[in-house]
Amino acid sequence: MKALQIIKTAYRATIEEQDDTIVWFTHAMKGAGAELDVLLKGNAVNYAVTAQNAAGLEFGDWQQTQPPRLARDIGGLIGKDVSVYAVDEDVAERGLDGAELVDGVKRIPRADIAALVGDYDQVWQW
Amino acid sequence: MSKSTTLTFALMDAPFENARTTTAMRLIDIAARRGYNVNVFAYEGAVYLPFARQAAHPNAVHGHDVDEENHPLPKDWVSALMRATRQNGGEFNWINCGLCVDERGADEAVEGVRRGTPADFWKFAVESDNTLVIATQ
Numbered sequence: 001m002k003a004l005q006i007i008k009t010a011y012r013a014t015i016e017e018q019d020d021t022i023v024w025f026t027h028a029m030k031g032a033g034a035e036l037d038v039l040l041k042g043n044a045v046n047y048a049v050t051a052q053n054a055a056g057l058e059f060g061d062w063q064q065t066q067p068p069r070l071a072r073d074i075g076g077l078i079g080k081d082v083s084v085y086a087v088d089e090d091v092a093e094r095g096l097d098g099a100e101l102v103d104g105v106k107r108i109p110r111a112d113i114a115a116l117v118g119d120y121d122q123v124w125q126w
Numbered sequence: 127m128s129k130s131t132t133l134t135f136a137l138m139d140a141p142f143e144n145a146r147t148t149t150a151m152r153l154i155d156i157a158a159r160r161g162y163n164v165n166v167f168a169y170e171g172a173v174y175l176p177f178a179r180q181a182a183h184p185n186a187v188h189g190h191d192v193d194e195e196n197h198p199l200p201k202d203w204v205s206a207l208m209r210a211t212r213q214n215g216g217e218f219n220w221i222n223c224g225l226c227v228d229e230r231g232a233d234e235a236v237e238g239v240r241r242g243t244p245a246d247f248w249k250f251a252v253e254s255d256n257t258l259v260i261a262t263q
């Protein structure tokens with residue numbers, strides 16, 4: 001069984017969670033032997049941008065020492081043989097065409113998503 | 127598990143926040159009535175759905191005391207769906223994401239709820255006829 005994780009809700013509680021909950025979920029299931037790939041769409045394509053930096057949050061004398069490192073986590077998935085796709089138009093619409101994306105992220109035209117989905121037994125949109 | 131249809135649901139939303147929870151419960155109810163086997167993996171805020179310390183309250187605006195108001199509690203929905211599934215011949219499994227429970231202090235759940243990991247969700251999905259993700263938006 002192979003499943004495609006479609007992540008479209010981005011930066012939901014990533015400060016508190018120190019990661020994206022679905023990227024984390026994918027890492028955890030992959031570690032348990034799951035066959036999974038990831039499609040980043042909408043605002044979630046920004047997870048592939050290497051230059052993002054969420055460090056430096058302070059509330060009074062509280063400082064966040066371990067901020068979310070989303071690009072690292074995306075790269076980690078690729079390192080575990082998870083294919084990570086990003087919708088091409090969503091990247092372009094957000095002005096990210098010139099941005100450096102995590103090595104190995106595959107940009108996919110919106111028109112090709114239907115065919116991609118057909119390669120999986122189950123598709124989970126988060 | 128019995129040989130009937132098995133469905134897995136992944137829920138993420140905390141109770142009392144939006145209509146997706148009600149919709150999810152209605153879908154699970156249909157599955158229960160059909161005698162399907164039902165698996166639920168509660169992720170993030172959804173681990174509070176079966177939280178045992180939910181309490182009904184009166185509602186002065188409605189002019190109701192606590193009994194008249196009969197405030198809906200998702201923990202009771204979970205227990206009711208558990209009973210309905212089993213009465214109709216299905217198996218019902220509800221697993222709360224353990225780390226999600228810990229970070230919220232939500233470790234008191236109604237009877238029948240178990241603690242698990244994303245690996246349990248994957249196992250559910252592999253063993254199911256289909257899986258429905260109802261994620262937080």
